[in-house]
Amino acid sequence: MSDDIDSLLDLCFNGSEEELTPLFEKAFEVSRSRFSNVLALHAPGMVHYSTDFHTATDPYRFPSVSISGSGCSLSCEHCSRKLLETMIPATTPEMLWETCLKVSEKGGEGVLISGGSTPKGNTPLLDFIPTIKRVKEDLGLDVVVHTGVVYPDVAEGLGDAGVDGAMLDIIGDEATLREVYHLDLHV
Numbered sequence: 001m002s003d004d005i006d007s008l009l010d011l012c013f014n015g016s017e018e019e020l021t022p023l024f025e026k027a028f029e030v031s032r033s034r035f036s037n038v039l040a041l042h043a044p045g046m047v048h049y050s051t052d053f054h055t056a057t058d059p060y061r062f063p064s065v066s067i068s069g070s071g072c073s074l075s076c077e078h079c080s081r082k083l084l085e086t087m088i089p090a091t092t093p094e095m096l097w098e099t100c101l102k103v104s105e106k107g108g109e110g111v112l113i114s115g116g117s118t119p120k121g122n123t124p125l126l127d128f129i130p131t132i133k134r135v136k137e138d139l140g141l142d143v144v145v146h147t148g149v150v151y152p153d154v155a156e157g158l159g160d161a162g163v164d165g166a167m168l169d170i171i172g173d174e175a176t177l178r179e180v181y182h183l184d185l186h187v
Ligand code: SF4
Pocket: 072, 073, 074, 075, 076, 079, 080, 081, 082, 083, 084, 115, 116, 117
């Protein structure tokens, strides 16, 4: 079995177009027999899109908020804190509440609560959890969070607060952890 998988992977990475085309056709056939033709896409709110297909018209629909402002201890190679420049800064629980209140008053659906990282690889969410819970209970907004590395107290707090989703990078390679994410952790 593992020989079969190894040779299939080898074919996928090294096969010629002629060898791969029947595989693509088979994959398309299997996909169409199991799924519909509908493709759902999400345009992240931290970037403004204006194209022939989609134009973002409501900045309050689902904005991204940074609880660390423009600060981040990691400065990853693929970001260098640039992502944070596109977010609304809310560096205290009070600022986060005011931001979410405004989103709610403007008819927004929810917020992404994100931010830069501590040297331990986590977004410093702990002090904001009571406010996140209040946003869920009093404003009814959808709340998704960027957690970074998840530590137990934050996981428990976010679960208790009732967040709708948590997003984090799954990093499967030691060199990527060190050289790209600048993290002194293990896979
Ligand atoms: S931790 Fe996040 S905000 Fe900081 S540099 Fe990396 S991707 Fe950007």
